[in-house]
Amino acid sequence: MIQRSLTQLFAVLLGFMLFVPASQAQTAQTKQAHVVILATGGTIAGTGATSTTTVGYTAAKVGVEGLIKAVPELSKVARVTGEQVFQIASESMTNEHWLTLAKRVNTLLAQADVDGIVITHGTDTLEETAYFLNLVVKSRKPVVLVGAMRPSTAISADGPINLYNAVLLAASPEAVGKGVLVCLNDQINGARDVTKTNTATMDTFKSTDLGLLGYIQGSKAYFYRASTRKHTVDTEFDVSNLSALPAVDIVYGYANVTPVALNAFVAAGDKGIIHAGTGDGSLAAQMVPALKAARAKGAIIVRASRTGTGILARNGEANDDELDFVVADTLNAQKARILLMLALTKTSNTKDIQRMFWTY
Numbered sequence: 001m002i003q004r005s006l007t008q009l010f011a012v013l014l015g016f017m018l019f020v021p022a023s024q025a026q027t028a029q030t031k032q033a034h035v036v037i038l039a040t041g042g043t044i045a046g047t048g049a050t051s052t053t054t055v056g057y058t059a060a061k062v063g064v065e066g067l068i069k070a071v072p073e074l075s076k077v078a079r080v081t082g083e084q085v086f087q088i089a090s091e092s093m094t095n096e097h098w099l100t101l102a103k104r105v106n107t108l109l110a111q112a113d114v115d116g117i118v119i120t121h122g123t124d125t126l127e128e129t130a131y132f133l134n135l136v137v138k139s140r141k142p143v144v145l146v147g148a149m150r151p152s153t154a155i156s157a158d159g160p161i162n163l164y165n166a167v168l169l170a171a172s173p174e175a176v177g178k179g180v181l182v183c184l185n186d187q188i189n190g191a192r193d194v195t196k197t198n199t200a201t202m203d204t205f206k207s208t209d210l211g212l213l214g215y216i217q218g219s220k221a222y223f224y225r226a227s228t229r230k231h232t233v234d235t236e237f238d239v240s241n242l243s244a245l246p247a248v249d250i251v252y253g254y255a256n257v258t259p260v261a262l263n264a265f266v267a268a269g270d271k272g273i274i275h276a277g278t279g280d281g282s283l284a285a286q287m288v289p290a291l292k293a294a295r296a297k298g299a300i301i302v303r304a305s306r307t308g309t310g311i312l313a314r315n316g317e318a319n320d321d322e323l324d325f326v327v328a329d330t331l332n333a334q335k336a337r338i339l340l341m342l343a344l345t346k347t348s349n350t351k352d353i354q355r356m357f358w359t360y
């Protein structure tokens with residue numbers, strides 16, 4: 001009798017011991033954040049002819065499942081699923097791609113079972129897609145853009161570790177509410193201020209004067225700063241019902257510049273022009289009549305700078321009040337274009353648009 005009771009007791013204890021780890025593992029699995037990887041192409045998905053090919057490779061070749069399969073460690077930091085949204089080199093990104101991507105992101109983040117999103121992307125226009133999403137994503141959940149400077153076939157390719165870090169960041173509670181983030185080279189940058197600063201090196205993404213937000217180290221995200229400008233759920237922009245964005249183009253300032261390009265954009269019906277001027281957004285004398293004519297036709301003119309850093313002072317190098325122009329604050333020309341496009345979906349009032357450039 002005692003023997004039988006001991007056997008039964010042992011069986012119960014053994015079952016409990018087996019059940020607890022399984023339930024813990026199951027709990028751990030259910031506790032793991034669900035991160036969706038949206039793949040769009042770029043070098044991170046690129047392939048080269050040899051392992052030493054780091055230029056002259058082909059971008060946008062490896063599919064999202066291939067990217068995930070190449071980094072089995074992803075399963076240690078999140079439950080990952082993947083979607084191939086596009087497969088392009090990012091210099092070919094368009095407004096239509098952005099609208100499709102933003103709508104997919106917002107649909108996924110509205111789902112309770114999605115905790116964060118990673119977007120794999122070419123580095124050429126990565127900063128632009130990041131800033132666009134920073135202004136139109138309607139969730140506090142993490143959205144992290146990631147790319148690579150070496151193709152997947154290269155020695156010491158940076159894509160796999162960048163993808164691992166990006167998924168880890170998207171699964172991190174610390175990343176909630178920080179706005180859209182860019183994560184390469186073990187660094188965390190904010191969408192508003194980051195820019196690609198080098199044609200080829202792996203430290204290319206920098207927030208120049210305004211600085212990075214934090215680091216990824218030892219499989220953990222460390223934040224030291226946060227953006228002071230409004231983003232995501234705090235913006236006034238909504239693209240859910242848009243199928244196109246207003247036409248806005250950029251003209252570049254330089255010695256001997258002529259208004260030929262400007263006049264062509266205006267003739268094509270542009271609603272806005274970003275003037276990436278020399279220095280503090282200076283306007284060459286030969287450009288002013290054409291800029292005034294463009295404004296008179298209703299185009300919004302934003303003065304930006306080709307320098308890449310610093311505040312674009314209102315009424316500094318030009319009388320913006322008199323010209324009825326807008327200044328870009330610290331946004332570079334390509335990001336000023338994005339904000340002006342979205343601003344034009346709401347208003348054509350220059351005072352209101354100037355407020356937006358001082359808000360986002």
Ligand code: DGL
Nearest residue numbers: 042043089090122123124
């Ligand atoms: N064609 C460039 C792009 O897709 C390659 C650069 C990269 O992804 O690093 O942005």
